[in-house]
Amino acid sequence: MKVWTNDLSIGNAQIDREHMRLIEIYNELVEIIKFKKERKDFSNILSKMTEYALIHFKGEEKYMKELSYPKFAEHKNHHKDYILKVSKYNMEISGANPPVPEDIIKFLDKWWINHILIIDRDYENYKKSIKSNLIYRSFDIFRSL
Ligand SMILES: [Fe+2]
Numbered sequence: 001m002k003v004w005t006n007d008l009s010i011g012n013a014q015i016d017r018e019h020m021r022l023i024e025i026y027n028e029l030v031e032i033i034k035f036k037k038e039r040k041d042f043s044n045i046l047s048k049m050t051e052y053a054l055i056h057f058k059g060e061e062k063y064m065k066e067l068s069y070p071k072f073a074e075h076k077n078h079h080k081d082y083i084l085k086v087s088k089y090n091m092e093i094s095g096a097n098p099p100v101p102e103d104i105i106k107f108l109d110k111w112w113i114n115h116i117l118i119i120d121r122d123y124e125n126y127k128k129s130i131k132s133n134l135i136y137r138s139f140d141i142f143r144s145l
Pocket of ligand 1: 057079115119
């Protein structure tokens with residue numbers, strides 16, 4: 001998950017832009033490990049990624065609800081599990097037995113790739129199948145088209 005490429009597109013420009021932003025923040029985490037920066041720096045960026053993920057999830061959930069997407073609850077649970085898992089990692093970072101940063105990176109990489117390619121693509125395909133013209137409204141005020 002180093003760079004955003006077209007293979008990661010879900011077919012919605014605004015949502016793609018938010019995924020790009022998440023990948024940018026993910027790469028900041030990779031840099032921190034590469035330059036062996038402090039745990040605190042890693043934790044700060046991980047919090048930044050969580051904050052952005054929350055903005056992104058909020059937008060997606062509103063969109064899925066408006067679409068009456070049948071797998072809305074299931075998708076929402078994926079988001080919830082993610083936030084819980086990452087928050088737990090972040091709490092443990094400042095503890096006595098901190099998780100290995102590389103493991104967190106691996107988790108994030110795997111989770112986002114799977115989520116974007118399978119889980120997110122599914123609602124956009126659903127939208128196409130019902131021929132909806134619904135427009136995704138971002139909660140990211142800096143990135144709204
Ligand atoms: Fe999602």
